[in-house]
Amino acid sequence: VRKVNHQDEYFEVQTAAETYISNYFLLAVGGKSFPKTGSTGDGFQIASSLGHNIIEPRPALAPVVIKNYKFKMLSGISLRDKEISLWRNNELLKGWKDDLLLTHQGLSGPGIINYSRYMKKGDIIKIKLLNYSKEELENNLIKKIEREGRLNLLNLLIKYPLAQRLIEKILDIADIDGSQNAAHLKKEERREIIDLFSSLEFEINSLADFNRSMVTKGGIDLSEINPQTMESRITNNLFAAGEVLDIDGDTGGYNLQAAFATAFMAGTELAKRL
Numbered sequence: 193v194r195k196v197n198h199q200d201e202y203f204e205v206q207t208a209a210e211t212y213i214s215n216y217f218l219l220a221v222g223g224k225s226f227p228k229t230g231s232t233g234d235g236f237q238i239a240s241s242l243g244h245n246i247i248e249p250r251p252a253l254a255p256v257v258i259k260n261y262k263f264k265m266l267s268g269i270s271l272r273d274k275e276i277s278l279w280r281n282n283e284l285l286k287g288w289k290d291d292l293l294l295t296h297q298g299l300s301g302p303g304i305i306n307y308s309r310y311m312k313k314g315d316i317i318k319i320k321l322l323n324y325s326k327e328e329l330e331n332n333l334i335k336k337i338e339r340e341g342r343l344n345l346l347n348l349l350i351k352y353p354l355a356q357r358l359i360e361k362i363l364d365i366a367d368i369d370g371s372q373n374a375a376h377l378k379k380e381e382r383r384e385i386i387d388l389f390s391s392l393e394f395e396i397n398s399l400a401d402f403n404r405s406m407v408t409k410g411g412i413d414l415s416e417i418n419p420q421t422m423e424s425r426i427t428n429n430l431f432a433a434g435e436v437l438d439i440d441g442d443t444g445g446y447n448l449q450a451a452f453a454t455a456f457m458a459g460t461e462l463a464k465r466l
Contacts (some may be wrong), residue, residue, distance in 0.1 A: 196238050198427055216429045216465065218458055223408025223435035224249050235436035236411060243426040245413040247438040251405030252309045253447075255300035256317070259397040262365060267296040269355050275320035276303050278310060286310055292319070294358075299394060306442045308399055309409050317394045322352060326390045333382060341375030348374040349385070362388050407447050411438040422458035429465075431458040 196217065197204040203217040219239060222231030236246045263269075270293050277287040290303030299317065311317075322329060340348055345368070349359045363370045366384045368377075399405070412432050416425050424430040433454040441447050 193234065193238070196242065198242055198430070201429075203429070216431070216462055218431040218433065218462065219412075219436055220433040220455060220458070221436060223411060224402045225251065225405045225408050225435070227402060231408075231435070233408075235432075239412050239432065239436065242424070242430055244416055244424065247410040247413055249408050249410035250309075251399045251402050252409035252440045253305050253406035253443060254308045254400040254404060255295060256298045256304055256308060256311060256394075256396050257398045257400065258298035259395040261298055261394075263294050263358075263361060264296050266294045266355075266357055266361060269294045269358055270301065271319065271321070274303065275323075276307075277318045277320075278307065279316040279318060280312070280314070285315070298397075302443060305406070308405075309440060311396055311399060313396055313398055315396045317396065319392045319394070321354060321358075321389045321392055324390075326386055329386050329390060330382070333386065337374045337377065337382075341373060343374050344371050345374045345377060346370035352389075362392070406443065407440045408435055409438075409440045411436050414438050420457070421461040422454050423461065431462065433458045 193205060193207055195206040197206070201215065203214050205212040205214065205217070219235050221235040221238075222229075223235075224231060224233035227233075233249060236249060240246050270291060272291050273289060274292060275287065275289050276292065278285045286307065288303065288307065290306070291301050292299055292303040293301035304317075324332060336348055336351065346356075346360065346363065349363075349370075350356050352359070360370060362385070366381070366388060368381050368384065402408070414437060417423070417432060417437065418425055422431050422433055424432065434451040435447070437454065439447075439450045439454075441450060
């Protein structure tokens, strides 16, 4: 489809081969995610040409690319049931608890993907690696050192439920020698470890593009669509369904359900009119 015109009581659909005429037109061509499947965002242009306002399409349900990422070699390490928070301009936007995954470019997993719709470049993601407050962690670490101070620091820290490679990387970032006896750990070094375990920070460089995002956020403004029939409130006999609409949900089948439900409502109404 190259162009769609609305002429009085009918639609004129121009393709490379010929032109089709119809009294009704259903726009259900998807969003912009995974363009190799054919959903290249043409539906937004068509809807706009027919008078609709388009909420800016953005990748959603997408992994994030992290600025100055230091964990590339730890790709594949998963972090289960961690407290995650999103910050913008030093203000907390949202906090949640979920699983996440370290990738070769940044962060993924349900704890990132499901909340990527709220994220922007420059935002800070903070991850609490252990289920302790800072004070609790400091007291716990001091007690471990008192009991097992002869162990080297790394062997002491791997008693916490974290991957050894992750602990090694955190010590590397903090420039702390993991081979030293734990009893020799300086106070400032101990506090640096506690700070990193309590709040490992990542600055978002970008969201993964439409080639890697599961769905598209944005699309036809829902206020311009009748939710009972999926008919346009702007152009008579124009219908829309699926991801071309400004609808996006979490993983777990919600986006498929939205596509099926809106298509069913549009199809039911069209069947009544034909």
